[in-house]
Amino acid sequence: METVRMLSTLGLMGAMRSLASAFETATGIHVDADYAPTLALLKRLRAGEPADLVILTREGLDEMIGEGRVVADGAKDLARSYVGLAVRAGAAHPDIGSEAALRKTLLAARSIAYSRLGASGVYFAQLIVRMEIAAEINATATVVEQGFTAERLVTGEADLAVQQISELKQVEGIEVIGPIPHELQTPAVFSAGRIASAGHAAAADRLLRYLASPEVIPVLRQSGLEP
Incomplete structure (x- = not known):
């Protein structure tokens, strides 16, 4: 089974638990997810930790795109959080x-x-x-x-x-x-993008499209996020 390595901010952890298993059932692609605060994830990415997909605050994702670590094309805002x-x-x-x-x-x-x-x-x-x-x-x-x-x-x-x-x-x-x-307050926006050096780029893109699709909206709402 193909595996996508995903690093995600803690804000998406609740939603991702059910979304990852739904995605795996639909596609046969396993999601290996690790959750930490955005600042900790930025540090790990800058240290060269390998991953295929990342979910950060919009500001964090923009920094990674600016540094060439995340592909700008296809990056998506997923949810707003208060x-x-x-x-x-x-x-x-x-x-x-x-x-x-x-x-x-x-x-x-x-x-x-x-x-x-x-x-x-x-x-x-x-x-x-x-x-x-x-x-x-x-x-x-x-x-x-x-x-x-x-x-x-x-x-x-x-x-x-x-x-x-x-x-x-x-x-x-x-x-x-x-x-x-x-x-x-200004709500935090959580956004996803594919890592430029992703070993499983096609699978990462597929997961990204799924997370930005209308079918995940009820799960986001239930976990306390606004689509």
């Missing part, structure tokens, strides 16, 4: 519906888990600076190097977790409160 907040299952859902309510909720939290390497963590770090509450939040924050911030709710290390909604939804035992107010 940053949200979650609590442990059964906990009260605080109000985050406006900037004032969000500020109050963030300041009242014992500890907030957010990521250092992911797009959501970079955005959240800038947001709390803009809201002028960075010193207070970071004094008690649980900063996660990489992986799912909502796991820190289950262990009790934090009582609020911030990440892309599609990433929050990967963790059992938590509840997503909702997105940070849309006027406060």
Whole structure:
């Protein structure tokens, strides 16, 4: 069986689990997928890690195209993702519906888990600076190097977790409160492209066309992404 090696941002992990098996059933091509934050993947690609297809934030993909590592032709935007907040299952859902309510909720939290390497963590770090509450939040924050911030709710290390909604939804035992107010955020766009040095170029192109097709839309929506 032919195998396509795919490196993908964590934001697509939930959707890709079912999409990869559907693709394999339809085509007989196996998807060997590895998931990490975009900044970690950029580092690995620059170090020469071999792959056939990559899914990154649009900015990350554009950098790789600019460096000649990803083929510009055929690159596709797959989904849009909003940053949200979650609590442990059964906990009260605080109000985050406006900037004032969000500020109050963030300041009242014992500890907030957010990521250092992911797009959501970079955005959240800038947001709390803009809201002028960075010193207070970071004094008690649980900063996660990489992986799912909502796991820190289950262990009790934090009582609020911030990440892309599609990433929050990967963790059992938590509840997503909702997105940070849309006027406060620019959604991340996740985009895919074929690696210039791909050993399985035709199979990678086939997977890319499938991921950009209308039939995957319900799976993207279910995982917390907007097509």
